[in-house]
Amino acid sequence: MWTSEEWVxxxxxxxxxxxxxxxxxxxxxxxxxxxxxxxxxxxxxxxETSDGTRLTRAAERHAAQTYDPAYVEAIKRFIAEEQRHGEMLGRFLDLAGVPRKGRDWGDSIFRLFRHLRLRMEVWTTVVVMVEVHAMLYYAAVRRATGSAVLRRICHQILRDEVPHLRFQCERLAIIHRNRGRALRALTMGVQRVLFAGVTVAIWAGHRRALRAGGLTFRRFWGGAWAQMGKAWRAMDPRGYTWPTGRAN
Known part of the structure; x- marks a missing residue:
């Protein structure tokens, strides 16, 4: 597990x-x-274009609670990478002569959910789930096009998403570290229900592109759960050695 300074x-x-x-x-x-x-x-x-204001506030509160001031800077750098992804995709839309979107029902739902509770655990859990699906999504889009620009954008985003998932899963392991077995089991149950809903919602909103990239619903569903299984293992605090007194 990396420290926040190492993530920065x-x-x-x-x-x-x-x-x-x-x-x-x-x-x-x-x-x-x-x-x-x-x-x-x-x-x-x-x-991909959130300004990150609410997330930064949540990170500041979490950093204060865990005595980990460098975590705020790590989150700001993470936000900057996500914004870079959005700008690359936006620039491709510009090249294609397609206007950027100002509002979308799926994006509105996810933003609303993330903002219901200004806690790092809620925000980070949702982000992990979305990024798990992003791995499948960008791989499908890359297969669906011969555009050298879009294929390279997808490749860059996929390369970035792997450490993004590790970063967020390690933070969830820290948050879950002192929970008892019963509470961990309850947390896992809630996450499974939420993940199923997110998977269905993303398929509903993006199935045409996913199908163009060779994914049926069955393959998408199976791939999403396989990827999330890896994420759950990475956020399990029992998978880490915790030095005595380490808070971050």
């Missing part, structure tokens, strides 16, 4: 080691490809 260092390094995007090639997607994926991309791009 990682995000700083990653920001200067990005894959080159061949923007000069133009959108490079056929009309048929765009017809299958573009509305989904518009909605997903919107979801």
């Amino acid at each position: 260092a990682y995000f700083e390094h990653n920001a200067t080691n990005l894959m080159p995007i061949p923007w000069g090639a133009g959108a490079g997607a056929t009309r048929e490809e765009l017809a299958e994926i573009i509305e989904s991309l518009r909605a997903w791009q919107l979801g």
Whole structure:
């Protein structure tokens, strides 16, 4: 498990080691490809563009409670990476001559849910679930297009999402560290119900693009649960050695 200082260092390094995007090639997607994926991309791009204000406030409260001031900076760097994803997708939409979306029902629901309780556990749990599905989503979009620009964007985002999931799962392991067996079991049960709902919602909103990338609902459902199983193992505090007195 990395400390918050180590995560800050990682995000700083990653920001200067990005894959080159061949923007000069133009959108490079056929009309048929765009017809299958573009509305989904518009909605997903919107979801990547949060200003992070509420999350930063939640991180500040959590950092104060856990005596981990560097966590706030780590969260700010994480937010910056998500915003970079949104800007890359937005720039592709611009190249394709497609307007960016200002509002989407799915994005509105997820934002509302995250803001119901200003606690890191609630926010982080939802983010892990969305990012698990993002791994499947961007892989599907990459398969669905011949655009060199969009394929490289998806590759970069997928490369970023792997450490994002580790970062968030490690934080949940810290949060769950001192919970008893019964409360951990209850937490897991609630998360499973929530995850099933998120999976169905994402399929409902993005099934056309997912199908274009070769995913049936059965494959999407199975892939999502397999990925989330890895995340649950990564957020299980029993999988870590905890030095005495370590708070962060």
